[in-house]
Amino acid sequence: MDHKKTAEEILKHLGGNENVESASHCVTRLRLSIKDMSKVNDQAIKTLKDVNGTVNQGGQYQIVIGPKVEQVYKEFEMAVSKEKPVSSRNSNPAETPKKKNVFSRMLDVLMSCFIPIIPIIAGSGMIKVLCTILVSAGVLTNESSTLQILNLMGDGVFYFLPFFVAFTAAKKFNTDHFAAMVMAAILLHPNLMAMSAEGATSTSFIGIPLQLLSYSSQAVPIILAVWLMSYVNPIADRLSPAMVKVFLRPMLTILIVAPVMLIVFGPFGDFLGGYFGKFVDVMNTWGWIAVSINALIFPFLVITGTHNALIPLIITMFATKGFDPVLIVSGLVVNIAQAGAAFAVALKTKNNQMRGIGLSAGVASLFGITEPALYGVNLRLKRPFIAVLIGSTLAGAVAGITGVTAYSFVGPSIISLPIFIGDEGFISLVWVILTVITSFVLTFIAVWLIGFKDPVDEEKESNPTVTNTLEGKDVNDSPVENVVEEHVGSPLKGEAIRLSQVNDEAFATESMGKGFAIIPSEGRVVAPFDGTVVVISKTKHAVALVSDNGMELLIHVGIDTVKLKGNHFNLEVQTGDQVQKGDTLMLFDKEEIKNLGYDLTTSIVVTNSDRYPNIQHKTGNVTYGDHVLNT
Template sequence: MSQEKLAREIVQGVGGESNVVSLVHCATRLRFTLKDNAKADKAALEKTDGIITVKESGGQFQVVVGNKVPEVYAAIGEVSGILNESKNGENSKDKASAGKKGFGAVIDVISSIFAPLLGVMAGAGILKGLLLIADNFGWLPKTSSTYIILFGAADSLFYFLPVLLAVTTARKFGGNIFTAMTIAGALLLPSVTALNGAETDVTFFGIPVVMMSYSSTVIPIILAVIVMSKLEKFFNRVIHESVKNFLTPMISLAVMVPLTLLVFGPFGVYVGNGIADALLAAFSFSPLIAGAILGAGWQLLVIFGVHWGLVPVFINNIAVYGRDGIKPAATASVFAQTGAAFGVMLKTKNKKLKTLAGSATLSAVFGITEPAVYGVTLPLKRPFIAGIIGGAVGGAIIGQGGTQAFASGAPGLLTLPIFYGPGGQGFPALIIGIVASFVISATLTYIMGFKDPVEESEEDKAKSDTSASGKNATTPASSVAPATASAAGSIGETALSPLSGTVIPLADVPDPAFAAEAMGKGVAIEPSVGRVVAPFDGTVTVAFKKKHALAVVSDTGAEILVHVGVDTVKLDGEHFTSHIQEGDRVKAGQLLLEFDIEKIRAAGYPTVTPVIVTNTFDYADVLPLQQGEVQAGDELLETIPGHDADGDGGSKQSA
C-alpha cells in the first residue's frame, strides 16, 4: 500500500480531518489528539494493511505504523490540512480541554512536547557517544578542531534544548512559536547567563533574582511557554485588532522573561532536580532491585504510554549531572522483548509468524519494539512474560554495574555509544545485561512455548467437534463437564452469559489490557440491562470494594472475571449495588451486581463489559458461543480441555 493511500485511510479512520485537534509522531506512532474519540473507527484501522495496532492512552489516539512513521506523517500532511499551522492555531483553544483529565493530561502534554524531538535527539546522542569513544581510545583528541566541530554538531541540540522545547510547547498550547523561542533565547543569551557567575546581587526592579544555568533544561521553558500561551489569548482579546500583532508579543516578552527568571526557572530546576534525586536515591539504595524493576516494567510503561513521565527526568539528569543512571536499565527491557521475538521466530513452524517475528526482531534490535510487542510477544502472552523476566535480570545487572547514559536517545543497538563514558566505566555491565536479557528471554520463550498457529487447522476441527457436542447436549454443562477431563487435568465447561446486551470482540474494548487478551480470553458485552448474574454454580473469589468488578470460580475450576465498564474504578462504587461478598456460594443465574447504565455513561465512562476466563492457560482454548444480541443465562463461553504442559498448543488425548 502506498503511503498516500495509507494516510487517507488513517485520516478517514480517525473520524476525518475535522475531528483532529493535533497530530505529532514519535519513533513508531502517530499520536492524534481528537475532538471525539468515539468518531474514530478503531476496528477498521487495526485491519488496515500497514497499521500494526491502535492504542488509546494518555488522552491520545495512537496509530502504530512502525519504522515508516515519518513517511506516513508526511503523507498525511500532503493529503490533508492536519499539519498546517493555521489548523493548529484554530484548534488551540480545544487542546487543553480535549477531554483529558489528571495524569492522562500530563502524559499527553509530555508526549506531545518531546515526541517530535526524539529522532534528532537520538541521532545527536549517537554522534556524541561515538565522539566519547573516539576520545577515550585516543583516535580523536578533544583538543582537535575536528572533534570540536563534530561535538558542536552533537551537543547543539542539548545546549539549545529550551529553544526546541519552546517550539513544541507553543504548538501544543497554541502559542506564538517565535515569541516562545525568543523567551528561550533570552535564558541562553550570553549577557544573561553571565549574571549567573556575577559577584554582585542580581535584581529586577529591586526584586532578588536567583540566577541559574538554563542550557539543556526542560521544565522552566515548558512552564513559561504554557503561561505565555494563556497570556497571549487574553491580550489578543482585549487589545485592538490594529495593534495587537506587535503589542501582544511586546507585553509577553516584557512579562514572561522576568517572570521566568524570578519564578519558573528556579521552581522548574528545583522540581526537576528533586524528582531526579528521588529516583537516584532509589538506585543508590539498591541499584540491583531498582534496575530489575525498571528492566521488567519499562515495556509495560510503554504499552500504557506512561513512560513519557520519565523522559524529562532522563534529560534533566544529563543536563544537571552530565549523566543519567536510571535510563540504562530500560535498555534491558528493549533487548528482552527483542530476544522474546527471536525465540518465537526459532520456535514457530508457521511461516507467516516466523516472517513477522524475524522482521520484528530486526526492528527491535534498533530500539523499535512496537512491532515485536504488539505483533508477536503480547498476543502470544508467554513470550511477553519471558521478556519481562529477561528484562528484570538484565536490568538488575545493569543497575548493579552502575551504567550511565551520557546523552539522550532511544535504547537500541545504534545508541549503545551514548552509554560509553570516560574510561568506559559501567559499559561492560550494560553489554552483559543486554546480552543476558536477550538470551534469557529467547530461551524462556523457546522452553515455555506458546500456542503456535501452525496447528490451527487441526485444533479448529477438534474445537468444532467439541463445541458441536456441547451445543447439542440437553444436559446442563455442569453435569457433563467432568466427563471431558483431559490428560492435563483441565475440564471443559460452558459459562452462561452474566449480562444481557450485545456481544463484541475483546479487541474492540477501549482498554489495552483487555483488548490484547493480557487478562485472558473471552468476549465483551455492551449491556442493555444493568444486572450481572452468576455464569455458573461456584464461589465468589473477588468482590471489589468499588463494586465495578467481580470474579467467580466454578466448582470445576473455571475462573470468570466480569469487569463492568472501562475505568469505572474511578467512580468509587457510585452507581453500583453489590449483592455478594467474597467467599459467597452462588447458583447459576443468581443476581450478583446491579448498575445504572445511563448514569455511568453520563459520567463519561464506557459501559462495555469484558467477560474473561482468567485462567485461560489451563485450557487448550476458550471459545465464544454467541454473536450479536445475548440474554443473561444464554450459553456464552466454552472452555476447551486438553491444554498441554509444554505450551505448544497441541491437544493431548488420554488412551
C-alpha cells in the first residue's frame, strides 16, 4: 500500500483540505468531519484500491481502511497541513458547516474523548490478564507483593481515568490542556476523598450544598467540566489585563468551572452512573439472551459506524465492575463469524479475485479487523452476511450459557483470548475456545448451505453461451486468462454500429477505449449490467458505470450534446446508486434534440479496455438488454 498516494487521493476526492474540518482515526477507519458533503466524491473514494468502504453516519464521514489506517492517517495529516492545519477549518464564516443534531454531537464528543486512550487501556488490561494467568498457573499467590504491584500497574489508568479524559476532552474542545487536568486533580484530590471516607455524604461551598462522591473511574463530570471551560477560558482571557494574565486567566477559570463541576456535574455524573449500573445488572440477569441480542445487533452497528459508541460503556463497565460479560463477548463471536463466512466464500467461489479477497479478509477477521470481510465479501454478496447474523446469534447463546466473560478491555480476536481467563482458571479459556469454534463452524456451514450468487456463476446463468453472433465469432474461442468474463446488454434500442463509424474522432479512434455505438430509435437508456453509477456529467448527457466485476463503461448520448447544458435530458439515477440490468438510467427527448441538429449516435465505451485483451460486440438491430458486448 502506498500510504502517501492513498491519502492524497482521498483528500482530492474530499474536495480538498478546505473542505475538511477535523480528522481522527480508530482501529480501521479515518473519521472525518466534513464541511460540505456535496463536494465529496464518495464513489471515487470507494473505488480506491486501499479503501474498503465508506460510512456517513452521525455527522461523521468514515473511510474504512483496515489495519494500515494509522499510517494513512499520518500521511493524510501531512497532506492537509501543507496549506493549513486540519483543526483550523472554520476561519471563513461563509463556509461554516451545517450543525449536527444533539445526538450526533454527543456521540462525536464521546468517541473523541475515549478512542485515543484505548491503546493504553488495552495495555493496562493485558497486565491484569497476566496477573490472572500467573495466579492460575501457580507462579504467584494472591498474597504476593509482586502480584499487588502488578495489579497497581494494571489498575492505574482506570483509577485516574479523569486525567486521561481531561486531556482528550481538552483536545476535542480546543481548550487549555493543563487547566483541564487541574479539574481532574481537584476531583481526585485526597482531601476530597477523605471527607467522604469519614462518613459525610455532603458539605457546602459558600453556603451551597455540595455532594461528596468518589470520582475515580468517572468520565462524565470531567467531560462536562472541560466543555464548560472551553467557554469560560476565552472570556477569562479577554477580561484579564495583559500584565497579570499569566495567573489571572487560569485563576478565574478554576474559580468558575471547579465549583460548577463539584456542585452540578459531579452529582449528574453519579446519577447517570447509577442508571448505567442498573443497565449492566439487567444485561447480566438476561445472560445468554443479552449476548445473543448484542451479537445480532453488532454487525449493523459496524455498518453504520456507531459501534464505537459502546466504548464509553465498556470502559465504564471495567472501571466500575472490573469485567464485561456481554459487549466484548458479543464482539468476539461476530468477528469470528465474519471470518467463518469469508473463508466459506473463498472455498466455494469460482472467482479467483473473490477467493483471494475472502482468504485475506478471513485471516484479518480472526485477528479482529472485520471491515475487509464485512464490506469486501459478506455484505457485498448479501447471503453470507445473513449467515454471519445466524452464526453470531447462536454462538452468542453458547457464550452466555457457558459464562464467557471478558476481564480486560482489549479488542476481541484469537490472539486476545487470554482476556477471558477469570478466577475459574483455565476452564474459562476452554469455554471461550468452544465459543470461537462454534461461531466459526456454524457460520461456515450456514454460508455453505445458503450459498450466494457468485459473480461468475451469476453471469453464466443470466447469459448462456453465445456463439456465432459476436462479429461471427464464438466467444469460447478466445478465453481471457485471469479476467472475469463480462456480458453487456444493450442500453438502448436501435442500430448497433462500430465505433469507427461514429462522427467523433475521440470515440472513432478508440482513444477513450474500445466499444461500440448505437443509433437510438427511442429516448431511453437502461443499465447494461448489474453495477454502480460512478459518474454523471453535469449536462446529464453521459453516465459512467462500474459492473460488479469491475468493468468501467461510459454511455455518451449524442455528439456535442454537452452544448445543450442538460436541456431535454432527465436522469433517473444519481451518483453512487446501485443498479440492476434493465433499470432506467436516463430519458431524453429524441425528436427535440434531433430537430435542434444534433447527432444522437450514442457511444458505449469500455474505459478500462486494457484489462480485456479480447472485446467483441454485435452489430445490427438491438433492443434493451440484448447481449451486444462480450469480453
